[in-house]
Every structure is written in C-alpha cells, then in structure tokens.
Amino acid sequence: MRIAIIDTSAGRAAVISDGLREAGLDDLVIIEPAGPLAAQIEAAAPEVVLINLENPSRDQLEDFFTVSRALAKPIAMFVDQSDAEATGAAIDAGVSAYVVDGLSKQRIKPVVDLAVRRFQAFSRLQRELDEAKGALADRTAIDRAKAILMKRRQIDEPAAYALLRGQAMRTNRRIAEIAEAIITSEELMGDQP
Amino acid sequence: MSRETFRIGFLPLVDAALPILAHELGFAAEAGVEVQPVRDMTWATVRDRLLYGHTDAAHLIAPLAIATALGRDRPPVELAVPFVLGLNGNAVTFSTTLAKEVGLGATLGDPAAIGAALRSIAVARKPARPLRFGVVHRYSSHNYMLRYWLAGVGIRPDEDVEIVVTSPPFAADALAAGEVDGICVGEPWNSIAVDRGVGHIALATAQIWRRGVEKVLAMRTAIADDRRDAVLALIRALHKAAAHFVDPEAAEECAAILARSEYLDAPKDAVLRAITDRIRIVPGGNPLHYPDFMFQYREAANFPWRSQAAWLYSQMTRWDGLSYSPRDAATATDVFRPDLYRAALAGSAAPLPGASSKLEGGLEGPTGAGSVQGRLMLGSDRFFDGRAFDPDDIESYLSELP
Numbered sequence: 001m002r003i004a005i006i007d008t009s010a011g012r013a014a015v016i017s018d019g020l021r022e023a024g025l026d027d028l029v030i031i032e033p034a035g036p037l038a039a040q041i042e043a044a045a046p047e048v049v050l051i052n053l054e055n056p057s058r059d060q061l062e063d064f065f066t067v068s069r070a071l072a073k074p075i076a077m078f079v080d081q082s083d084a085e086a087t088g089a090a091i092d093a094g095v096s097a098y099v100v101d102g103l104s105k106q107r108i109k110p111v112v113d114l115a116v117r118r119f120q121a122f123s124r125l126q127r128e129l130d131e132a133k134g135a136l137a138d139r140t141a142i143d144r145a146k147a148i149l150m151k152r153r154q155i156d157e158p159a160a161y162a163l164l165r166g167q168a169m170r171t172n173r174r175i176a177e178i179a180e181a182i183i184t185s186e187e188l189m190g191d192q193p
Numbered sequence: 194m195s196r197e198t199f200r201i202g203f204l205p206l207v208d209a210a211l212p213i214l215a216h217e218l219g220f221a222a223e224a225g226v227e228v229q230p231v232r233d234m235t236w237a238t239v240r241d242r243l244l245y246g247h248t249d250a251a252h253l254i255a256p257l258a259i260a261t262a263l264g265r266d267r268p269p270v271e272l273a274v275p276f277v278l279g280l281n282g283n284a285v286t287f288s289t290t291l292a293k294e295v296g297l298g299a300t301l302g303d304p305a306a307i308g309a310a311l312r313s314i315a316v317a318r319k320p321a322r323p324l325r326f327g328v329v330h331r332y333s334s335h336n337y338m339l340r341y342w343l344a345g346v347g348i349r350p351d352e353d354v355e356i357v358v359t360s361p362p363f364a365a366d367a368l369a370a371g372e373v374d375g376i377c378v379g380e381p382w383n384s385i386a387v388d389r390g391v392g393h394i395a396l397a398t399a400q401i402w403r404r405g406v407e408k409v410l411a412m413r414t415a416i417a418d419d420r421r422d423a424v425l426a427l428i429r430a431l432h433k434a435a436a437h438f439v440d441p442e443a444a445e446e447c448a449a450i451l452a453r454s455e456y457l458d459a460p461k462d463a464v465l466r467a468i469t470d471r472i473r474i475v476p477g478g479n480p481l482h483y484p485d486f487m488f489q490y491r492e493a494a495n496f497p498w499r500s501q502a503a504w505l506y507s508q509m510t511r512w513d514g515l516s517y518s519p520r521d522a523a524t525a526t527d528v529f530r531p532d533l534y535r536a537a538l539a540g541s542a543a544p545l546p547g548a549s550s551k552l553e554g555g556l557e558g559p560t561g562a563g564s565v566q567g568r569l570m571l572g573s574d575r576f577f578d579g580r581a582f583d584p585d586d587i588e589s590y591l592s593e594l595p
Contacts, residue, residue, distance in 0.1 A: 056360050058237040063331050063358035066266060091245045096237075 001107060004046035006031040008055050012122045016050065019118040025111065033057075038064045048108065049098040050115050053091060065098060086112065093119040138176035145179035148186045197423040198227040201410075202239040202251035205232065205457040206361060207380040207467045208279045208408045208487065209252045210447060215427075215434040217450050224430035226423055232455065235360055236330045243411065244270050249420075250412040250427070252278060256332040256505045258411040259525045265332070265513070269524075271414035274502075275533035276428050277495045278408040281399040282467065282487035283335055284383040285342070289476070291324070291374045292393035299475055301483060304400050304577040308346025315353045327359030327373040334407050335377040337508040338398045344595045345578045350512070368392050379407075380467035380487070381459045388463060390476040397472065397486050402554070404488065404574035406501040409529075417533060428537035435490040444468050485572075492571050493544050497529035500550040503584035507591055517588050526550075526584070535565070544569040553582040 003025060007013040010033075017028050029044040031037065037057050041049070041064065051058060086109065090097060093116040099108050142164065149160040164182075168175045199221075203209035209230075215221040216228035231248050233239045236257055243251045244261070255274070262272045287295065295310045315324050328336040340350045350356055359367045364376040365386035376386070377398070386392030398405055410431065417424050437443050448465035451457050457464060466473060467487060471480035488494050506525035510517055531549040538545060544567030551562075554576040562569045576582075582590055 053238055053241065054234060056234045056363060058235040059330050059360055060358045062237050062266070066331060088245045091241055091247060096241065 001025065001048060001103075001111070002027045002029065002044065002046045003048045003050065003111060004029045004031055004041060004044050006033070006037070006049065006051040006055060006057065006061070008033055008052060009122075012052065012119070015122050015125075016115055016118045019114050020111070023110065023114055037061060038068075042068065047100040047103055048111055050111075051096050051098070052119075053094045053096050055096075058096065061098075090116050094123070095119045138174075138179075141176050141179040141183060145182040148182055148190075196222070196225055196227045197420065197426075198229060199250050199423070199427055200229045200231050200248040202231045202233055202242050202248040202253075204234070204236065204239060204252065204361060205459065206252075206382075206408070207451060207457070207464055208282050208489075209456070210438050210451055210468075211278050211431045211434045211489070212250075212252060212410070213451060213456055214438060214447060215430045218434065218437065220433040220437070221427070221430040223433070224426040226426045226430060228427070228430070230456070234362065236333075243413065249416055250410055252408055253411040254330055254333040254335075255406050255409045255501070256334060256337060256509060257330060258409055259502060259505055259509065259528050260332040262528045263509075263521055263524055265509075272411050272528055273414045273417040273530045273533070274409040274411050274497050274528050275417065275424065275530045275537070276410040276431055277406060277497050277501070278410055278431070278489075280407055280488035280494050281397070281402075281405050281485070282407055283338065283377060283379045283398040284394050284472070285339060285375060285377045285396045285398070286368065286383045286386050286392040287375045287395045288368050288371070288373075289391060289393055292395065292475075295395070297393050297395055297475075299478055300481060301394070301397060301400065301472075301474065304342060304396055305346060307395055308342060308348070312346055312348050312353075315348050319353055323353065323355050324374045325355040325357060325372070327357055327364055327367050327376040327378070329361050329364070329378050330358060332509070334405060334505070335379070335398070337505065337512070338401045338405060339377040340512055341508065342396070342401045342577065347595070365389055365391060381457065381463035384463040384466055384473060385459065387473050387476055388460070393476070394472060394474045397483055399483070399486055399488070400577060402574075402576050403485070404492075404494075404553075404572070406498075406505065409497065411528075417530065421533075424533065425537040428534060429541070432495060432538060432541075432543060435495055438468070439490040441469070493546055493569055496534055496546055497531050498546075498549065498551060498553075499526045499529045499531065500553050500582070500584035502526045502529040503550070503587060504553050504582050507582065507587050510587075511591060511594060517591060522587055539566065543567060550584050553584070554579075555581040 005013050005016055013030050031040045095115050097112050146160040149163055164175050164178050168178045201212045212228055213230050216230055221228040239251050242248045258272050258274055261270055294314050318324050328339055343350050361378045361382045364378045364382050367373045368376055368386050369391040383394055438447055448461050448468055452459055452461035452464045466480050470484055470486040471482050473480045503526050506522050535545050545565050547563035547565045554574055556571055556574045559570050559572050562571045
C-alpha cells in the first residue's frame with residue numbers, strides 16, 4: 001500500500017514515515033512542499049495520502065483529486081460516518097487523510113491511527129523543544145547579565161547571581177526577566193560611567 | 194450569567210468582518226452570546242472543523258455549504274445558512290502581462306468588451322499553453338462568477354482556459370510566479386497583488402452580477418435546532434455588526450481591527466480600501482470609487498434568499514456536468530434558512546422580506562419589494578449579460594445558458 005505524506009513540517013513528515021516503516025509500511029513517498037503538488041502526487045500514484053490539517057495546500061489537493069483523471073481510481077476522503085470518532089480524533093490531532101475509494105477499512109485504520117499517534121507525539125516533542133529552547137535562552141541571558149554585573153560592580157559570580165536572584169524575589173519576577181532588563185540597559189547606557 | 198459560545202471558523206478575508214466585529218466590538222456580548230473566531234488557511238479545514246465540532250459555525254463560501262449538504266465528494270451533512278455575511282467584494286485580477294495584452298485601462302472596463310479582448314488571447318494561447326486562472330475553491334462563488342463571465346463572452350472554461358485552485362493568501366504569489374495569468378479572489382488579496390505590482394484588476398465581481406451572494410454563516414442543522422435561541426441571538430449580533438460595518442465613520446476602526454495579525458494579518462490600507470469601496474486598479478494608481486463593491490447590509494443583504502441557493506445549485510449542475518435533479522435542487526435550496534433570519538429579527542427595525550425567493554437579476558433599478566416588517570427597497574441586481582434567473586424553472590434557465 002503506497003502512502004504519500006504531505007507536511008509543511010519536514011521534521012514531522014520524518015517522524016511519521018519512521019513510524020510507518022516500523023509498522024512494516026515502507027512504500028512511502030514524501031511530497032516536497034516546495035515542489036509542484038499535483039505533478040508529484042500524480043507521479044507517486046498513492047493509495048493513501050496523509051496531510052497536516054493546517055497545510056495551505058489542502059484546497060488545491062482536494063480539487064486535484066476531483067479533477068484528476070491520471071489516478072486509476074478516484075480518491076475519496078476518510079469520512080466514514082460510522083467511524084466519526086476516529087475521524088474526529090484525526091482532526092483533533094491535526095491530520096487529514098485521503099484514501100483510494102474501495103480500499104478496505106481494516107487496511108486503512110492502522111495507518112490513520114498510527115499517523116494520529118505520531119502527530120500527537122510530534123506536538124508533544126515540539127512543546128518540549130520549545131520549552132528547552134526557552135530554558136536555553138534564559139540561561140544565556142542570565143550568564144550575560146552576570147558578566148555585566150561582575151564587571152560593573154567588581155564582584156564575583158556567586159555575588160552577581162545573588163543580586164539577580166534577590167531582585168527577582170523582591171519584584172516577583174523571573175530571574176531571566178531581570179537579566180534581560182540588565183542586558184537592555186547595558187546596551188543603551190553601557191557607555192555611561 | 195454565562196453566555197453561550199460560538200466558535201466561528203474563518204479565512205483571512207475582509208468579508209469575515211461581521212463575526213470578528215461582533216466579537217471585538219461587543220455586539221455579541223450585547224446579544225447575550227460569545228463569539229470566538231477560529232482562523233484557518235483553507236476552506237477544507239474550515240469545513241472539517243465545522244463538521245467535526247471543532248467550531249459551531251463558520252464563515253463559508255456559499256457553494257461549499259450547498260456542496261456539503263448535497264454530499265459532493267463526501268457523505269452529505271445537513272447544513273443551515275441563517276445569515277448571509279455579504280454580497281460580492283471579489284475581483285478578477287490579471288497578471289500585468291495579460292492586462293497589457295488585453296489592453297486594460299486605468300478604470301474598470303465593460304465586462305463584455307474585456308471579455309472579447311480576452312477571448313482572442315485565450316484562443317491564441319490555447320494550443321501551446323492555455324491561459325490559467327486561479328479561483329479560491331471549486332465550490333466557490335468566485336469559480337461560478339468567473340465561469341459565468343467567461344462562458345458569457347464565448348470562452349469555454351474547461352476547454353479554452355484552465356481553472357485551478359489557489360488559496361486566497363497565496364493568490365498574489367501565484368500571480369507573481371506566473372503560475373496563473375489571472376485570479377478571482379476576495380479582498381484584500383486583489384489589492385495586495387496590485388500593491389505588489391504583480392496584478393491589474395480587470396473586473397469587480399459586482400460587474401458580473403450586481404448582487405451576487407458571497408460568504409454565508411453556516412452551521413450544522415443540528416446546532417441550529419438544538420441551540421435555536423442562541424443562534425437567533427447570534428444572528429441579531431451579526432446584523433448589528435453589519436450596520437456598524439457599513440457606517441463610514443466606523444471604517445477606520447473596522448479596518449484596524451481586521452488588519453491585525455490574529456485576523457487578516459494584512460496591510461490596513463488595503464483592508465480600508467475594500468471596506469470603503471475604493472479599489473486601486475493599477476499599481477501606483479489612485480483608488481477608484483466603485484459603489485457597492487462590497488455589499489454587507491442595505492436592502493436586507495443578509496437575508497438568505499432561497500433563490501440565491503437555487504442559482505448556486507444551477508451553476509454547480511452546469512459546471513460539474515450533472516443533470517438537473519429536482520431533489521438535489523430542493524436539498525440545496527433548503528440550506529438557506531430565511532425562517533431563522535425572520536425569527537431572529539422580528540420586532541426589530543430590520544426590514545423583513547415577505548417572500549423567501551425572488552427572480553434573481555430581474556431588477557433594473559431601485560424597486561419596492563413586499564415586506565412583512567419595515568420598508569424594503571431593492572436595487573439593481575442585474576447580471577452582466579442581462580439574463581434573469583427564475584428559481585422555479587431552473588431547467589429552462591440551464592438550457593438557455595451558453
């Protein structure tokens with residue numbers, strides 16, 4: 001069963017294709033988001049198409065499915081009313097699936113379920129990554145602020161950190177915020193005595 | 194008191210204004226409901242969120258609501274349209290190259306004359322690389338307006354030219370990249386193409402059909418039934434928002450709200466021009482005033498005439514290559530719900546039409562219309578070719594079309 005993956009995020013496309021491969025579904029085509037959509041789909045002739053819900057090409061894709069005479073069978077959307085729950089879960093996860101008409105449901109369901117799980121895992125990962133990035137930015141700011149304080153006040157690092165921490169506690173703000181303020185003021189007034 | 198909430202899906206277009214303004218300016222709260230706008234980038238996603246309950250209602254292209262109810266391309270889902278969010282407000286924009294070849298002027302020209310010039314170019318181009326036009330969706334009024342005009346000037350839409358789908362926010366890019374030679378999209382995307390120097394507005398869709406139905410408020414019929422009182426309150430809120438939107442004094446403020454990144458994320462000036470019916474036709478030109486370019490309130494513009502749904506059904510039949518079916522015509526027409534509109538606005542100052550259906554394209558100039566409340570005048574609603582549409586005789590109408 002050939003599966004095409006269209007995703008604005010290359011990272012997520014990789015996460016999904018890894019999952020499908022692990023499940024033994026290795027006839028995969030990843031559509032290049034920057035390339036011509038219709039030509040790529042036509043060449044791939046997939047039986048299942050997975051696309052992220054927020055992909056700006058969805059209207060174009062659906063139109064292509066409607067008008068295409070190149071594909072052997074018309075592609076219908078995975079919107080079986082008897083399985084509204086599964087479709088709802090897919091939409092909640094942010095994935096949309098299209099399948100060749102007539103493909104048996106038993107064969108499609110594991111693919112869609114797997115895609116949904118991978119999409120959810122990816123969102124979780126993205127969140128964690130954002131948090132990690134935020135933490136890293138905080139660390140960098142705090143280090144810079146400490147260096148400024150050490151230089152301007154001629155104190156050592158523990159003392160500089162204690163100053164930052166004390167100010168944060170007194171003003172009920174995050175240490176990183178105090179650090180940002182010190183960096184900004186240094187940038188604007190650092191040349192003043 | 195907790196207010197009922199309506200999450201309303203929308204695409205970044207000027208005619209998503211009414212739900213956004215109802216939320217931002219307190220018309221919803223005043224009517225006792227809460228509106229939460231939900232922004233998306235494709236109609237497919239707006240529709241999917243609506244069908245699976247991510248949203249309670251949506252700003253939708255009217256033909257897509259009908260196609261969904263008819264089950265075109267998917268299992269049918271019953272939809273209700275109790276309120277029209279606006280008429281027209283779209284334009285046909287040519288690439289600057291095509292504009293030069295057609296000889297477009299600095300003002301909006303005559304649709305028949307532009308069509309004739311376009312036809313000879315389309316015929317010449319056909320053997321090598323046919324002219325290609327982008328519309329926002331297969332089931333959009335843009336597609337039907339463009340096709341109505343092309344067919345009316347002797348250009349066969351599926352044979353002489355190509356019509357492809359381009360999402361509104363990417364239409365100017367497609368024009369710039371030469372992927373399409375023309376686009377038919379809503380504002381502010383035509384103006385943005387002109388401001389970027391890649392497009393020249395050929396026609397306002399109001400020149401093709403003076404009172405063409407455009408976006409609607411659509412919801413699942415189950416929502417309209419189960420939450421009827423709240424839906425009626427929502428209609429009152431949108432009607433108030435419409436009255437405010439067309440007030441010239443409010444234009445600046447409305448444009449500023451709509452331009453924001455969480456709504457249209459577009460230059461305020463382009464939005465303001467659309468709202469005030471001032472259209473910049475050519476790059477660097479002065480905006481030109483074209484009255485009723487967008488039509489959001491007067492003449493009971495928000496009333497969901499069943500004949501509008503019937504006209505859209507006739508075009509769907511025409512271009513999907515299907516034959517007329519009385520049953521489908523009834524299903525399509527039933528999507529529009531004047532009963533809900535009347536129930537919501539009875540006892541207010543809003544004029545309420547007595548009929549639910551009318552001859553479309555039959556009025557030459559301001560004409561008094563029967564009403565059950567208030568005084569209703571309807572302006573010219575002509576099609577550019579002078580044909581009129583009788584919703585009770587769709588078959589004859591279809592047989593007479595080119």
